[in-house]
Amino acid sequence: MDRDVKTPARDAVLNAAEVVIDRDGVAAFTLDAVAKEAGVSKGGLLHHFPSKDALLLALVTRMSDQWRGDYEQAIASVPAGPVRVARGLLNACIADAEGWNDQMRRSGKVMIAAMAANPANVKPAREAHENLLRLAIQDQGPTWASEAIVFAMHGLWFSWLFGLTDASPDQLAQIRASLQKVVERVEQEAAMR
Amino acid sequence: MDRDVKTPARDAVLNAAEVVIDRDGVAAFTLDAVAKEAGVSKGGLLHHFPSKDALLLALVTRMSDQWRGDYEQAIASVPAGPVRVARGLLNACIADAEGWNDQMRRSGKVMIAAMAANPANVKPAREAHENLLRLAIQDQGPTWASEAIVFAMHGLWFSWLFGLTDASPDQLAQIRASLQKVVERVEQEAAMR
DNA sequence: AGAAGCCGACCGGCTGGACGGTATGATTCT
DNA sequence: AGAATCATACCGTCCAGCCGGTCGGCTTCT
Numbered sequence: 001m002d003r004d005v006k007t008p009a010r011d012a013v014l015n016a017a018e019v020v021i022d023r024d025g026v027a028a029f030t031l032d033a034v035a036k037e038a039g040v041s042k043g044g045l046l047h048h049f050p051s052k053d054a055l056l057l058a059l060v061t062r063m064s065d066q067w068r069g070d071y072e073q074a075i076a077s078v079p080a081g082p083v084r085v086a087r088g089l090l091n092a093c094i095a096d097a098e099g100w101n102d103q104m105r106r107s108g109k110v111m112i113a114a115m116a117a118n119p120a121n122v123k124p125a126r127e128a129h130e131n132l133l134r135l136a137i138q139d140q141g142p143t144w145a146s147e148a149i150v151f152a153m154h155g156l157w158f159s160w161l162f163g164l165t166d167a168s169p170d171q172l173a174q175i176r177a178s179l180q181k182v183v184e185r186v187e188q189e190a191a192m193r
Numbered sequence: 194m195d196r197d198v199k200t201p202a203r204d205a206v207l208n209a210a211e212v213v214i215d216r217d218g219v220a221a222f223t224l225d226a227v228a229k230e231a232g233v234s235k236g237g238l239l240h241h242f243p244s245k246d247a248l249l250l251a252l253v254t255r256m257s258d259q260w261r262g263d264y265e266q267a268i269a270s271v272p273a274g275p276v277r278v279a280r281g282l283l284n285a286c287i288a289d290a291e292g293w294n295d296q297m298r299r300s301g302k303v304m305i306a307a308m309a310a311n312p313a314n315v316k317p318a319r320e321a322h323e324n325l326l327r328l329a330i331q332d333q334g335p336t337w338a339s340e341a342i343v344f345a346m347h348g349l350w351f352s353w354l355f356g357l358t359d360a361s362p363d364q365l366a367q368i369r370a371s372l373q374k375v376v377e378r379v380e381q382e383a384a385m386r
Numbered sequence: 387a388g389a390a391g392c393c394g395a396c397c398g399g400c401t402g403g404a405c406g407g408t409a410t411g412a413t414t415c416t
Numbered sequence: 417a418g419a420a421t422c423a424t425a426c427c428g429t430c431c432a433g434c435c436g437g438t439c440g441g442c443t444t445c446t
Binding site for chain 1: 394395396397398399
């Protein structure tokens with residue numbers, strides 16, 4: 001298959017789709033709405049993406065690539081040590097909490113839209129996630145701690161996304177602090193051994 | 194508002210809705226499909242639930258009540274101690290792993306359907322979740338540990354639901370083992386103090 | 387050079403079907 | 417009887433995908 005070509009028009013449509021889903025909700029995600037937001041006719045939109053499903057898949061793909069790049073960079077900036085992966089994720093999440101919120105909210109809504117339409121669309125996200133877990137398992141520290149923390153980060157993401165958790169900055173900060181405490185505990189223990 | 198009356202017909206429709214969403218996907222969740230599955234006409238269905246949104250809300254409500262009852266019972270069966278909530282959740286999840294999978298998959302798909310249609314529909318789930326977090330904070334053990342584990346359980350649920358994680362029993366068992374290790378570690382530490 | 391032919395990008399109207407909801411009649415229960 | 421519980425038929429809307437057509441740039445032939 002031909003690699004996804006990155007033309008400005010394509011990217012503009014993708015951005016517009018994200019905006020519509022994020023701002024107006026998953027139910028409002030229609031081809032007309034996206035075309036209007038992108039300043040493009042529906043015909044023009046369908047010229048780039050042969051179907052709504054294809055658009056959704058491209059959206060998840062771009063998102064997953066972005067996410068993967070982000071967390072790989074965040075992890076790389078942490079000196080080698082136990083639970084390095086978890087520490088990297090947590091650092092990135094805390095360092096730019098607001099940015100993290102924005103991006104994660106948008107990503108999550110896209111995921112929901114993709115799942116609702118066709119679960120096959122989340123494949124790129126699955127690959128990115130599997131890659132992350134692989135990195136976590138290769139950590140120096142105890143595997144179980146790395147895994148648990150990675151899942152806790154995901155739990156935080158999803159819970160917040162679904163509105164299960166209060167979205168107040170205080171609440172989020174508290175939860176992040178809890179996770180940080182776990183990481184620190186594991187690091188201390190590893191250092192003492 | 195009048196309390197939700199539990200009639201057999203209502204419950205049958207609710208069951209049918211769950212089946213359709215679980216078996217055929219969120220996109221196939223239409224009033225016609227649910228009515229057909231329930232062996233009821235669409236008019237009959239709409240007699241019980243005035244709108245699709247109402248049906249979805251009722252679905253989430255029943256699910257949340259069920260879930261709340263389950264975890265409260267699971268927690269109650271754990272002797273008082275540190276991270277009792279986390280221990281209870283984990284026990285329930287491990288004791289009947291297969292049942293847990295089934296129920297959680299269905300619940301998750303319902304949540305996605307509800308979110309896609311109208312995020313306001315997840316309110317009952319939010320309340321159940323807040324209640325769980327409240328219980329976790331009242332635990333004897335360190336709050337941060339309880340919180341982290343609760344979120345990890347949620348992360349496992351969501352990740353698995355979105356197909357982010359391999360659904361193989363081995364993989365799931367491994368992750369559960371990781372979480373269990375965290376719980377045990379906290380319990381040990383609390384005991385030594 | 388320049389006319390002719392071509393091709394990808396894009397437009398916008400259209401349609402056919404699906405889907406949520408309504409209106410009204412039939413049937414059963416109390 | 418009369419209320420509750422359905423069934424049947426139907427309506428209006430919305431939306432994904434299609435299709436004929438336009439425009440501008442690029443190549444090819446002469």
